[in-house]
Amino acid sequence: MKKKLLSAVLSAAMLATVLTGCGGNDSSQTQAPAADTKTETKADDTKADDTKAEDTAADNAQADAGAASGSGKVYYLNFKPEQAGDWEELAAKYTAETGVEVVVQTAASGTYESTLKSEMAKSEAPTLFQVNGPVGLATWKDYCYDLSGSEIYGQLKSDDFALKDGDEVKGIAYVVETYGIIYNADILNDYFTKDYAAVKSVEEINSFDKLKAVADSIQENADDLGVKGAFTSAGMDSSSDWRFKTHLANLPIYYEYQADGIGSTDAIKGTYLENYKNIWDLYITDSVCAPSLLSSKTGEDATADFALGDAVFYQNGTWAYTDLSGNGMADESLGMLPIYIGVEGEENQGLCTGSENYWCVNKNASAEDIQATLDFMNWCVTSHDGCDALSYIMGFVCPFKAFDDYPAANPLVNIANDYVSSGKTSVAWTFTTMPSENWKNGVGSALLEYAQGTGEWSAVETAFVDGWASEFAASNN
Amino acid sequence: MDKAIKKYFPIFALPTLLAFTIGFIIPFILGVYLSFCEFTTVTDAKFVGFKNYIRIWGDGTFIHSLWYTALFTIVSVLAINILAFAVAMLLTKGIKGTNMFRTIFFMPNLIGGIILGYIWQLILNGILAGMERTLTYSSAYGFWGLVILMCWQQVGYMMIIYIAGIQNIPGDLIEAAKIDGANNRQLLRHVTLPMVMPSITICSFLTLTNSFKLFDQNLALTAGEPSNKSEMLALNIFNTFYGRNGWEGVGQAKAVIFFILVALIAVVQLKATREKEVQA
Numbered sequence: 001m002k003k004k005l006l007s008a009v010l011s012a013a014m015l016a017t018v019l020t021g022c023g024g025n026d027s028s029q030t031q032a033p034a035a036d037t038k039t040e041t042k043a044d045d046t047k048a049d050d051t052k053a054e055d056t057a058a059d060n061a062q063a064d065a066g067a068a069s070g071s072g073k074v075y076y077l078n079f080k081p082e083q084a085g086d087w088e089e090l091a092a093k094y095t096a097e098t099g100v101e102v103v104v105q106t107a108a109s110g111t112y113e114s115t116l117k118s119e120m121a122k123s124e125a126p127t128l129f130q131v132n133g134p135v136g137l138a139t140w141k142d143y144c145y146d147l148s149g150s151e152i153y154g155q156l157k158s159d160d161f162a163l164k165d166g167d168e169v170k171g172i173a174y175v176v177e178t179y180g181i182i183y184n185a186d187i188l189n190d191y192f193t194k195d196y197a198a199v200k201s202v203e204e205i206n207s208f209d210k211l212k213a214v215a216d217s218i219q220e221n222a223d224d225l226g227v228k229g230a231f232t233s234a235g236m237d238s239s240s241d242w243r244f245k246t247h248l249a250n251l252p253i254y255y256e257y258q259a260d261g262i263g264s265t266d267a268i269k270g271t272y273l274e275n276y277k278n279i280w281d282l283y284i285t286d287s288v289c290a291p292s293l294l295s296s297k298t299g300e301d302a303t304a305d306f307a308l309g310d311a312v313f314y315q316n317g318t319w320a321y322t323d324l325s326g327n328g329m330a331d332e333s334l335g336m337l338p339i340y341i342g343v344e345g346e347e348n349q350g351l352c353t354g355s356e357n358y359w360c361v362n363k364n365a366s367a368e369d370i371q372a373t374l375d376f377m378n379w380c381v382t383s384h385d386g387c388d389a390l391s392y393i394m395g396f397v398c399p400f401k402a403f404d405d406y407p408a409a410n411p412l413v414n415i416a417n418d419y420v421s422s423g424k425t426s427v428a429w430t431f432t433t434m435p436s437e438n439w440k441n442g443v444g445s446a447l448l449e450y451a452q453g454t455g456e457w458s459a460v461e462t463a464f465v466d467g468w469a470s471e472f473a474a475s476n477n
Numbered sequence: 478m479d480k481a482i483k484k485y486f487p488i489f490a491l492p493t494l495l496a497f498t499i500g501f502i503i504p505f506i507l508g509v510y511l512s513f514c515e516f517t518t519v520t521d522a523k524f525v526g527f528k529n530y531i532r533i534w535g536d537g538t539f540i541h542s543l544w545y546t547a548l549f550t551i552v553s554v555l556a557i558n559i560l561a562f563a564v565a566m567l568l569t570k571g572i573k574g575t576n577m578f579r580t581i582f583f584m585p586n587l588i589g590g591i592i593l594g595y596i597w598q599l600i601l602n603g604i605l606a607g608m609e610r611t612l613t614y615s616s617a618y619g620f621w622g623l624v625i626l627m628c629w630q631q632v633g634y635m636m637i638i639y640i641a642g643i644q645n646i647p648g649d650l651i652e653a654a655k656i657d658g659a660n661n662r663q664l665l666r667h668v669t670l671p672m673v674m675p676s677i678t679i680c681s682f683l684t685l686t687n688s689f690k691l692f693d694q695n696l697a698l699t700a701g702e703p704s705n706k707s708e709m710l711a712l713n714i715f716n717t718f719y720g721r722n723g724w725e726g727v728g729q730a731k732a733v734i735f736f737i738l739v740a741l742i743a744v745v746q747l748k749a750t751r752e753k754e755v756q757a
Contacts, residue, residue, distance in 0.1 A: 113719070113720075114719030117518060117725070120517070121519045139722040143517075290609045292610055293611055295613035295703060445702075445703055445705070448702075448703055454615055474724075
């Protein structure tokens with residue numbers, strides 16, 4: 001009898017262990033960032049001491065903090081690895097101030113969709129996540145809470161920054177970004193003094209031909225200038241390939257839309273593909289590395305090429321500032337040129353400005369969590385701490401009213417503003433209308449094979465034009 | 478005693494059975510069900526019948542990765558087993574430092590696949606850089622890179638199994654063959670090989686299924702580049718599921734087909750090699 005009892009107790013204990021093992025909650029998420037987040041601690045956090053604009057914004061924050069005292073919590077799945085550490089700091093600050101738990105997870109570069117997909121299936125799903133525009137919204141719209149009555153929607157400067165599905169506001173852009181060709185002003189100024197310089201000032205570079213002439217002569221005289229090449233490596237590793245398969249591909253699409261007077265299409269014609277080829281040829285020819293090495297070059301390689309002064313030109317955007325300054329680039333040596341691809345009238349072309357970062361709130365979260373999330377979002381864009389972190393630590397340009405009092409500290413943003421105020425036409429981000437990730441991958445692979453000489457340019461054309469139609473059909477069937 | 482075991486069998490087996498059900502049977506059934514559904518996250522699925530299975534064939538990458546995987550499996554099973562057997566033969570001859578060699582050969586097997594993949598990516602890219610190439614330049618580099626990697630990882634493990642098999646051959650059998658005038662080749666062909674057949678069964682089963690299901694090494698070494706041409710089946714399924722919106726169910730359907738394939742191949746192989754086993 002005793003034995004029987006003992007064995008029963010023992011097996012019950014075993015059972016209990018098994019069950020607790022399975023039922024373990026996801027508390028690990030709250031500790032330490034996931035291994036794939038790139039945490040950067042910046043030394044210049046002292047900037048946060050800025051006292052200006054504290055008055056109104058801080059008052060708002062107080063009011064919100066009072067409202068957010070519910071039992072909800074926030075789980076933010078962050079898209080931007082560049083700012084992973086900054087978001088965690090800001091979340092900690094919010095928790096300290098309001099007592100509301102905020103978990104921030106960051107997906108590694110290029111894995112946001114897959115991370116989101118598996119996180120959303122969990123019982124502790126993200127309450128705050130991102131979509132990249134209309135195409136991303138198509139996948140996730142059934143999960144998006146209608147933000148039309150929310151405070152944060154009221155904070156938007158313009159309706160252009162809201163992502164709508166019918167009458168419902170499904171997403172809110174929280175950062176507006178700009179990209180172009182970042183240049184190293186020090187090296188370029190040195191170049192202008194040389195007798196082989198194709199032009200004598202950066203203002204003269206206003207077309208593809210000029211850009212090519214400058215890049216070619218820099219490449220030719222690389223040793224004299226102390227550089228390895230004109231452009232950084234056009235890496236096709238997944239940490240970098242989006243610069244070309246998405247951002248660079250935006251230009252031919254933008255011009256085609258302009259020419260046809262449309263805003264999206266189910267079948268692209270590829271009118272400006274020849275221009276796409278020209279600029280891609282330029283990137284891979286006048287470069288710091290041989291085209292056959294591109295497949296394993298990463299985004300960090302390109303940042304290093306540029307920050308170490310090995311290259312003069314670097315196609316990237318305002319978000320690259322934190323990485324560049326972290327690598328020791330001085331603000332005054334940074335400049336930005338539009339990406340000229342040789343289209344008529346491009347002297348008036350500005351930088352590419354838009355957003356692919358839309359905040360969405362998970363509709364399926366509990367009411368308290370949704371409220372906590374809305375409060376957190378609102379705090380981020382109205383309180384002093386939030387605005388300060390977003391504009392000065394993360395270097396964002398945010399389309400919310402309170403940010404008028406927080407002029408950008410990111411020099412690349414100021415350059416972008418100068419282009420707009422000097423009357424240049426910004427290029428819109430049409431890549432949010434690309435039919436699918438698979439289309440981008442197809443174009444990227446074809447670009448790479450063309451670059452390393454294992455494929456023909458016609459494969460890029462096929463992936464671009466035919467791929468668009470078939471992917472559009474596949475994702476809209 | 479027998480009776481007691483019978484009586485308490487459910488109590489002792491229950492925790493394991495429960496774990497097996499939660500960890501394997503339920504996900505498996507759920508997985509098969511999901512292959513007939515359309516969904517974004519696995520928690521809200523809509524039944525669509527065989528649509529996903531039809532859509533597989535509209536995706537050219539599946540057939541390519543199927544052939545690529547089959548080819549890789551053949552090459553790596555042969556290479557690993559031949560190398561492992563050769564090393565095992567050498568290390569049962571009683572040469573000096575046998576134990577040290579066995580340990581060293583076995584060690585790569587203790588390193589995880591992802592880490593191995595990155596290590597070999599660095600090594601191979603370092604070598605190829607001399608020719609201004611990288612591993613992802615063409616799928617052939619990725620293929621042979623993977624073969625080298627898998628040999629390096631698995632030869633040691635299979636070697637241990639072969640050594641155990643070779644050491645189990647009774648000494649008198651070999652002695653008798655020698656007295657009958659068998660030379661080394663005849664000894665290998667007619668005594669050693671038939672006697673280690675059980676080891677061959679196990680090793681070929683392990684290498685076959687490992688190669689066919691290879692995932693982490695593939696992901697870390699090439700991630701399927703260039704243009705998905707070095708993408709093996711498991712990675713193809715992963716990429717379909719996570720990489721393409723609206724294709725989650727198709728990825729799931731591929732996974733079911735993949736399961737049937739692996740099971741079929743394993744059963745056929747086991748049957749084929751079992752028949753060749755002999756009793757001493």
